[in-house]
Amino acid sequence: MQNQIAQLREEIEREIAAVTNQQQLEEFRIKFLSRKGLIASLFDNLRNVPGVDKPIVGKQLNELRQRAQSVLDEKILQLKSKPKSAEHLDLTLPGRRKFRGTKHPLMQTLDEIKSIFVGMGFGIADGPEIEDDWHNFSALNFAPDHPARDMQDTFFVKGDILLRTHTSPVQIRIMENNKPPIRTIMPGRVYRNEAVSSRSLCNFYQVEGLAVDKGITFSELKGTLLSFARQFYGKDIKYRFRPSFFPFTEPSAEMDITCFICKGKGCRMCKQSGWLEILGCGMVDPNVFTSVGYDPEQYTGYAFGMGIERTAALLYGVDDIRLFYENDVRFLRQF
Amino acid sequence: MQLSHNWLQHYIKFKFTPEELSEKLTMLGLEVESYERLGEKYNGFVVGKVLETEKHPNADKLTVCKVDVGKETLQIVCGAPNVAAGQTVAVGIAGAVVPKNQHDPNGKPFTLSNVKLRGVDSFGMICSQYELDLGTDKDGILILDSKAKVGQSLASYLGLDDIVYEIGITPNRPDLLSHFGVAREIGILVKKQPSLPKVRLKESKTPISKLFSVKVIDKVNCPRFAVRMIRGVKIAPSPEWLQKALQSVGLRPRNNVVDVTNYVMYECGHPMHAFDYANLKGKKIVVRQAGLDSESRSRKKFVTLDGKEHELAADVVMVCDGEREVSVAGIMGGENSEISDSTTDIVLEAAYWNPSSIRRTAKALGIQSDASYRFERGADPNAPLYALDRAAQLILELAGGELLKGRIDIYPKKIKEKIVSVRTSRCNEVLGTSLTTPHVTDLLRRLEIKKVKGSKDVTFFSVPTYRVDLDREIDLIEEVARVFGYNNIESKTISSIDFDHPFGKEILSDRIREKLVGFGYQEALSISLQSEATAKLGSPTPIALLNPLGQEMSTMRTTLIPGLLEAAARNQSYGSNDLQLFEIGHVFSESAEGQLVGSVMEEERMVLLVSGQIEPGYWQGEPRKANIFFLKGEVSDLLDACGLDSWRFIYYSTSETLADNPIFVEINGSSAGFLGKVKEDVCKMFGFEGDAFVAELKLPLLESQRVKEYKTLPRFPVVRRDVAFVVDAAVSAEAIEQCMKGGGSSLLRAVDVFDVYAGPNLPDGKKSVAFTLSLLSDEKTLMEQEIETEVRRIVKRVEQQLGAELRSN
Numbered sequence A: 001m002q003n004q005i006a007q008l009r010e011e012i013e014r015e016i017a018a019v020t021n022q023q024q025l026e027e028f029r030i031k032f033l034s035r036k037g038l039i040a041s042l043f044d045n046l047r048n049v050p051g052v053d054k055p056i057v058g059k060q061l062n063e064l065r066q067r068a069q070s071v072l073d074e075k076i077l078q079l080k081s082k083p084k085s086a087e088h089l090d091l092t093l094p095g096r097r098k099f100r101g102t103k104h105p106l107m108q109t110l111d112e113i114k115s116i117f118v119g120m121g122f123g124i125a126d127g128p129e130i131e132d133d134w135h136n137f138s139a140l141n142f143a144p145d146h147p148a149r150d151m152q153d154t155f156f157v158k159g160d161i162l163l164r165t166h167t168s169p170v171q172i173r174i175m176e177n178n179k180p181p182i183r184t185i186m187p188g189r190v191y192r193n194e195a196v197s198s199r200s201l202c203n204f205y206q207v208e209g210l211a212v213d214k215g216i217t218f219s220e221l222k223g224t225l226l227s228f229a230r231q232f233y234g235k236d237i238k239y240r241f242r243p244s245f246f247p248f249t250e251p252s253a254e255m256d257i258t259c260f261i262c263k264g265k266g267c268r269m270c271k272q273s274g275w276l277e278i279l280g281c282g283m284v285d286p287n288v289f290t291s292v293g294y295d296p297e298q299y300t301g302y303a304f305g306m307g308i309e310r311t312a313a314l315l316y317g318v319d320d321i322r323l324f325y326e327n328d329v330r331f332l333r334q335f
Numbered sequence B: 001m002q003l004s005h006n007w008l009q010h011y012i013k014f015k016f017t018p019e020e021l022s023e024k025l026t027m028l029g030l031e032v033e034s035y036e037r038l039g040e041k042y043n044g045f046v047v048g049k050v051l052e053t054e055k056h057p058n059a060d061k062l063t064v065c066k067v068d069v070g071k072e073t074l075q076i077v078c079g080a081p082n083v084a085a086g087q088t089v090a091v092g093i094a095g096a097v098v099p100k101n102q103h104d105p106n107g108k109p110f111t112l113s114n115v116k117l118r119g120v121d122s123f124g125m126i127c128s129q130y131e132l133d134l135g136t137d138k139d140g141i142l143i144l145d146s147k148a149k150v151g152q153s154l155a156s157y158l159g160l161d162d163i164v165y166e167i168g169i170t171p172n173r174p175d176l177l178s179h180f181g182v183a184r185e186i187g188i189l190v191k192k193q194p195s196l197p198k199v200r201l202k203e204s205k206t207p208i209s210k211l212f213s214v215k216v217i218d219k220v221n222c223p224r225f226a227v228r229m230i231r232g233v234k235i236a237p238s239p240e241w242l243q244k245a246l247q248s249v250g251l252r253p254r255n256n257v258v259d260v261t262n263y264v265m266y267e268c269g270h271p272m273h274a275f276d277y278a279n280l281k282g283k284k285i286v287v288r289q290a291g292l293d294s295e296s297r298s299r300k301k302f303v304t305l306d307g308k309e310h311e312l313a314a315d316v317v318m319v320c321d322g323e324r325e326v327s328v329a330g331i332m333g334g335e336n337s338e339i340s341d342s343t344t345d346i347v348l349e350a351a352y353w354n355p356s357s358i359r360r361t362a363k364a365l366g367i368q369s370d371a372s373y374r375f376e377r378g379a380d381p382n383a384p385l386y387a388l389d390r391a392a393q394l395i396l397e398l399a400g401g402e403l404l405k406g407r408i409d410i411y412p413k414k415i416k417e418k419i420v421s422v423r424t425s426r427c428n429e430v431l432g433t434s435l436t437t438p439h440v441t442d443l444l445r446r447l448e449i450k451k452v453k454g455s456k457d458v459t460f461f462s463v464p465t466y467r468v469d470l471d472r473e474i475d476l477i478e479e480v481a482r483v484f485g486y487n488n489i490e491s492k493t494i495s496s497i498d499f500d501h502p503f504g505k506e507i508l509s510d511r512i513r514e515k516l517v518g519f520g521y522q523e524a525l526s527i528s529l530q531s532e533a534t535a536k537l538g539s540p541t542p543i544a545l546l547n548p549l550g551q552e553m554s555t556m557r558t559t560l561i562p563g564l565l566e567a568a569a570r571n572q573s574y575g576s577n578d579l580q581l582f583e584i585g586h587v588f589s590e591s592a593e594g595q596l597v598g599s600v601m602e603e604e605r606m607v608l609l610v611s612g613q614i615e616p617g618y619w620q621g622e623p624r625k626a627n628i629f630f631l632k633g634e635v636s637d638l639l640d641a642c643g644l645d646s647w648r649f650i651y652y653s654t655s656e657t658l659a660d661n662p663i664f665v666e667i668n669g670s671s672a673g674f675l676g677k678v679k680e681d682v683c684k685m686f687g688f689e690g691d692a693f694v695a696e697l698k699l700p701l702l703e704s705q706r707v708k709e710y711k712t713l714p715r716f717p718v719v720r721r722d723v724a725f726v727v728d729a730a731v732s733a734e735a736i737e738q739c740m741k742g743g744g745s746s747l748l749r750a751v752d753v754f755d756v757y758a759g760p761n762l763p764d765g766k767k768s769v770a771f772t773l774s775l776l777s778d779e780k781t782l783m784e785q786e787i788e789t790e791v792r793r794i795v796k797r798v799e800q801q802l803g804a805e806l807r808s809n
């Protein structure tokens, strides 16, 4: 019995040294360590060993089993740490991927604008796209029968219901439902009855801004929008504010920055002027405050608005804004 | 509006280059959109004289000419049959761009260069009328006036040394719709006042009142009506200066009388009209509303001088003679009284009309004329007399005739200059400036807004009547800012920011957008306007537009699904078949009254669309394809990610949705939308091929109401046991799951399907469904026996209630 044990020990040492792969390892385990393996059968023979020898032989058998197990474990580790090239693993094969999604470029542009204004203490609000005449026009100081209404070709639904032509009605809704101070931007979709072309669409996104408080000035409007423009278009832009007309603001202005495409030399994007119009703005007209029940003597405020399609088109160099609504993934995934 | 540089110089002298003037006017709020040097296209063309000609040695049809172009004499080979020595001609010199190529079918321009023609050098080109884009004559060269100065530029010979500005005038500034009006603004720049030409008239002894009368019945809409009368005019084409002036602002010359009325309008801004006296019955004018036809009691018909017939609403204000309508007041004259070649006696009208009446009528009749454009914005009620006199002066000069003595001027209530007060303190409060009262007064004075009286802070100003936009203090504050210069106002950010504002900084749609992008979805945006047929897919009562762009865009979208189907179909056509798209947007439908706006139900939704493979092709194994369970999983993940309190799927059969077998989603007890495979005929409508799976949910319901609160973690390990049942194929997995949950105690925490099987080894009509049960106690580690008991109880219930059979493994 003890001879057999000694022989088996030698055999174990010899065979484990020859093991080089998983299959041989498994064969080794079955041969020596499985339930019907050689060590188990020696354990089976233990009952034939005379009583006095049993404890010793038993101990030797246990040691043998432990030895076999430990060389096996060692070998497992050894095989695991072997370089994979041994198994011809081609690491140049591509990894398993998923489809990648992106936000729509218009939403990315809007996000950037939102985060700048949120950083300057503005909140975000929205309102309905189908509006009534009061919120879209009358409360915003568009007199009935005034040609100013022609500035915005309107889709009508019925009666005094229409598709909002700008996000400015949200200003009215906000002021109707809140007391000053107000400082918020209002992004959203608006509609104009204009033929679809590379430069105009029947629906588009705008973002509107409104600040109302005591002591707000035109100077502050300029400062705020300049800060926005520097954050959005770059620190070294040149800018100008020029007089314009919107019924709901007075004084009204348009803000231009130097064309970042041609650096002010004149190109197609800036119609050779060297300037890009980026937004319209102005001081809230006292009539608007009266419409919403604010005292225009007590409060002043400013409002501004810009078109997202135009902004995104300038930013990304898109020359046909219809692309934004065609949803061609080859286009969308570029952003 | 178009304005001529030379014309502006009649009223104010300035030395700005067109670039400078454009920039300065733009900064005053008159946006110069572009300007054109009229003569620019004739750069490199000069007036030349043909000194001698000889036949080309190698070509019969060519002539070799010596042409004097002032500085030098050029040899030019010319192919025109009519060229001859002594002619004054238009010569293009190398580098000049010939506006129209006679040999190109489309007449494309080309650039001249020095060439050899059949062996003879040619240093330029003698041009035809067609080549210069001055007419259609291609048959020979254009012969110029023999007295023209040789060597002068062709542009100046043609009188084209002018610059035309295209200026966008905002609707609040009708006073700028003339050369004199813009000259006033230039006056601010050069600190001078412009002036209109002085008018001196020679009147005859016959007073106008002897031959003509005016009666204004509708005094509300016609606050002023003035006329003058000239007898014995000779209608003829206008002289060249007048034709050129009108052409430079885009008007077509007609005859000397009509041209003068247009000229005066572009000069001082006041529209005028000339009637043929012979056609004014009863020798009078009556201003009244049209009324109805006296016999038929229907709307009267009226032909305007553009030859179009209009039906007149009864309240349209008309200029009439003793019997009939002769002009749509302030909008357009009638054919029945227009100036013709045989006209000899004319009545000149200059009136002031109520702007909103003009606008209503112009809109209703669909006419926009130069006159209506100005009157609906607001003309100067005190300009008519100057306009009349100025027009009379020019007509006498150009068409002769006898000006009757005096004017008829019906102006019962004089419209005076408005008095508007400005507080200097308020001005500074709005603008953020620190202007003084004298400074404010000085700035406004440059606009002829004059101080009437004033105390320390408050100054009263009189506002000229042509400034219809200035009524209130804020209007004058804007003028102060404009003249002061917007760019001279400091840019500051000083006011206190209220950080405690009630407006959210983050909106739900943004959070959902972030999540979906993270899930691998591509955001799409579709137009909200659809055809009625498309809109009806989502609601039986869509919202239609009264004035749509066309049938295809006549209705508001009622569901976001068609937009994505259209997008998917378009992408398919480009070979992009594997799509995971989403859109967030508003949908609309007619609902009961009492909505936020009228009876419009407006709702924000999100939609997912998946089609094709759901992962890129891979070298290990087949990529998975989209199916309903993939989308169901995505929706489940999204709803979980939203942190909703409770949500579930509901299954019932309906044909109401766009999907074949929709699965409905309920969130916190409210129905939130559905998901499913889009019906084949709907796919076909949009040209989409294959299977598209969509989910559309009401966005506001995805807002989590859950209060986040910590619960103690379980201290003991979870135990899992697998069981499989053989049941009738009709028994749903959900039914088994519910049954198991009903049978389990508080130890049963979760039931998850891990296998479904039907086929060999199972009887027909049976299936096997396998579940993993997760068991957990909060008090202790579960003993084998407790687990056994729990599982046995659960199994027994399923066996009893669903006729299931536990499958032995």
Ligand SMILES: [Zn+2]
Residues within 6 Å of the ligand: A259, A260, A261, A262, A263, A264, A265, A266, A267, A268, A269, A270, A271, A272, A274, A275
């Ligand atoms: Zn540019």
